[in-house]
Amino acid sequence: MIVSERTTEKGLLVTVCDPETLGETYESGDISLTVTEEFYGGEEVTEDAVVDSLSRATIANIVGTEAVELAIEHGYVDEANVLELESTLHAQVLRLA
Template sequence: MIVNERETEEGLLVAVCDADVLGETFESGDLSLTVTEEFYGGETVDESAVVDSLSRATVANIVGTRAVELAVEEGFIDEANVLEVGATRHAQLLRMY
């Protein structure tokens, strides 16, 4: 998986995607999702590093079947909040303190 971390005024923004969806566009009805290098490109890491990043995230965008599945398995995302966008899955995390 690929992880990109950015510090923002609001906290840590984490973008996670499966490597095979980077650069792809997915559509479902009026919804279109492009997994851009600019936003999602970053470091290729193992699943434990993804979990570490998500545990520190204030906001996270997660794309890809395995990335979203991992976020659900680890309790970051509720399955009911996962979007199916074409041939992939997408979820967002917002942690409010």
């Protein structure tokens, strides 16, 4: 999986995506999501590194079946809040202090 971390005024923004989703656009009804290199590009890392990044995230954007399922498995995302966009999954996390 590919992970990026950015410090923002709202806290740590983490993006995670499955490698094959990078550069793709997914649509469902009125929703369109383009997985750009600019926003989702980063380092290819292990599952443990993804879980570590998500544990510290204030905001997270997650794209890809593998990445979203990992976030669900570790309790960062509720499966009921996952969007299905064509052949992939998308989830967002916002931690309120």
